[in-house]
Amino acid sequence: MADNEALTADALTLEQQWTPPDRGKVGIIFLIITETALFSIFVAAYLVYIGKSLVGPYPKDVLEIPIIATICLLSSSLTVYLAEHALSKNELGRFKFWWIVTICLGLEFLVATGLEWKKLIYEDHLTISTNLFGSTFYSLVGLHASHVTVGMIFLLIVLAVTLMGFPIQTQFRRVLFLSWYWHFVDAVWVVVFTVVYIVGR
């Protein structure tokens, strides 16, 4: 039947034009959305409790703006983009370089956070149970730092397998998604930074 042939031809064109989005992309985007919802509650708790601490130390006394760590983390967004871009062009050398730079920047951020916490705990005697500032500060910054740590672990794994000679370009999609996650972690830092170090002080 002519009708049937038309339908089959129709099916063929449909099939050729059918390009739904990549499942990994959709997955990572919605993972980021749900993580955003998680962070927003901690941010909300921080905002609600600004200035509600009954005892000191208060943020204005003890918090110093982590300029260098912030610059490091934000610029790592750029370097991870450069690395991923290099990988998409199959330039492994450049990829490795920028990837290592990203890791170094991320590590510097984690170290800076660690030093900040050390100072707060041992010099300023601010712990999570001291007051509301302590509770909200350590939980919000800690949640963010744990996300940086998870990202860092994945970055290190990618670096390790690349250095061991694994053809990382075959996993370009996954590297791309990891870089998106890293951008997300950076973007969250912008919010955390604004809330904790600017609004909260």
Added chain:
Amino acid sequence: MASIDYPLERPRHGEKTYSFSEALYSWVSTVDHKRLGLMYIVAALIFMIIAGIMAVVIRMQLMFPESHVVSPDTFNRLFTMHGTTMVFLLGMPMIAGFSNYFVPLMIGARDMAFPRMNAFGFWIFLFGGLLLYFSYIGGGGLGGAGSAPDVGWFAYAPLTSKAFSRGAATDYWILGILVSGVGSIASAINVIATTISLRCPGMTLSRMPMFVWVMLVDSWLILIALPPLNAAQIMLLMDRHLGSNFFETQAGGSAVLWQHFFWIFGHPEVYILIFPAFAILSEVIPVFSRKPIFGKPAMVGAVVAIGFISLGVWAHHMFAVGMTAWSNTFFAASSMLVGVPTGIKIFNWTATMYGGRIRYSTAMMYCCAFLLQFLVAGLTGIMLAVAPFDWQLHDSYFVVAHFHFTLIGGAVFGIFAGIYYWFPKVTGKLLSEKLGKWNFWLFVIGFNMTFLTLHFAGFLGMPRRIYTYAPDRGWDTINFIASVGAFIQAAAVACFVWNVLYTLKKGEPAGDDPWDGWTLEWATTSPPPEYNFEKLPVVRSSRPLWDLKHPQDPDWKYE
């Protein structure tokens, strides 16, 4: 990935009898969306029976005034575990189960987008549920005697603080839900990615079955609503173990903040729970009315609208807390607003039935009962959205009756409709209609005996969660009737279980398409093969099977 040949490690052969250990291995290691969906549904039903037995015990305790069937402590644990189980271990896995099984089949895919994460989601839900129930053994700490959580399913602060809730029971509540919540998130991401990325050619968003649409929005709600609960639970856990002060009023923390955080999750959650029923109704009613669904764009619009508006209504659970007049007004108005899209849905289901040639199978009867009962639930919901009215009836049995009308009369009835509708697809056998009618009528009668009457207990001032009551309060008769209704509901569920077991053993074969359906799952065998479709289908309209059955009069000519 081109040109790489996949390693062929364990080819499976078609019909082969497995030994017990092989069968166990195949179930434990499966990543097949149908098997996982089935496991979700079966696990959810088992949890439903456990929590249902708890409900019966609660009703036995309340059957007569001043009775002592169980101790007060046990009673507190019973209603806590009943609520927690029904919401997190029946409702949530039911969503995952139905969407896992039917979304890929309906959009013409071979599996979910992330099959391994799918398996992970199921197992972590199950282990989370078991962890919650392990509290019966380990709740007092391993040294002490066990005890389950007894803080109510919304676990209001400061009752949950270390001072008032000793032992580890509350920690089990936190961890069990936290862990199983990870599974819900995993499954929700999976459903969204599957729906967006794995649709077969021609399955545009506007041609997607309503079921898939509702499940998509439902998954969206899960992604937005569940993290607030998890965040609040993490804070609570830190309060209890690290000494932080989030909900510690003595250190300036706020117990009301817990309520806000909980209900930011909790209110969208009730929409999350009712959505599978919406999804199922939107498939069952058209097929059994022999009419396409009325006003599909409006239906999609309504469900998407609920997906957003329901995020902004949470504080109507908190009118009695003492919020500002502006907050009360805002949340009263937004709660009434969410009634509009819900009304559209009820209207459109009714309009679908109007003028149709209705076949009253058990599935359809459940849908009809849903429409009436959910309408009542919606109306009492609007009543409770009026802040001054809520002040009168807050935390009374009126509220209990209201949300049981939404969650049993709505969600569970919808789920039963879905089970009767798709059981032949999943097993290849038709559930007995005779037993089904028994199941249905017993359930409807028992349900209304229990919960219709409890509205009046609420009007007469009976507070929820009380252990017992004095005989002179005028609540005796109502409670007696309600308890008898609970036994009838138990009989109805027993009927259902018997029906399933009986059908599995000697049910009549269903064939591929017993209901003359229109969506893609009816185009494959019952039960579907592992790969669902030999060739992934190409669709041209909302009702691909209609097109094939009516080549002279296909839908795509008109869309």
Added chain:
Amino acid sequence: MSHEIHHGEAGERTEQSHIELPHPTFWPMVFAFGITLLCAGLVTHWAVSAVGFVLAFRAALGWWHDLIPIEKYEEVPVDPAHRPAPIMVETRTVVRLKLGESGHRVHVPESARPYSAGIRGGLAGGVAMAGLACLYGLIAQHSIWYPINLLAGVVIPDMGSQSLEQLRAFNGLAFVAAFIGHGVLSILMGIVYAAILPMFPKHAPFWAGILMPLFWSGLVATTLNILNPVLNERISWPWFVVCQLAFGLIGGYVIARSTNIHTMQSWSIAERAKLEAPGIRPPREDSDK
């Protein structure tokens, strides 16, 4: 890709002997178990957490190897014995209800006044009403601002405490509030008029010009002490009724002068609901969809 995906009509058969599906793996289960133990350790014993961590770590490695370098697939043989039955072509055709068919219960206005007529009518009525109200102010209180200030009392509670002198004087805020309030109400009323006038079986002018203003006056009279206590105390009811009648008559007249337009109501209800089903709309000429 070595595993080509074949598309076809629903239920169509393939010539392939195998179809590739994700390979079964138990590592997700072990991973889930590990995570659960990790959490359970928090309330039991740290050793439980340690076991959980080890399990989760091992499972993560196993899971990793399922995905990388390539996602493991298994080939499932196509089972020729279990193929769906061919889809039967239905020979029955569908007959549809049409609007106006005998026995059909739907009665709807097929044509109606345009909303623009309602807006114009509302504005005209509103102007007439405002003019009369100001006339009343001029006659009774020697100030056209007096009724305006009274009307503003609906939204500005302070007006209640003002003296007669103040009420007679011009008050910018009150003027703006009264202007907006009166304007919006007039336009909305006009639209309501335009929408409901076609539904009255007969005597539409009488309804619009006389009865509705009287009803409205009655409604206002009973609720005014809640809405606007100032206005309630000082209102002159005969003037009020006259103003309402002016609105009704003039607004109604303007609306009645407009010409009817056809509504969607003349379409079938299924069409308006964008119902997608055969036979409701005539098929498209080009069926090459």
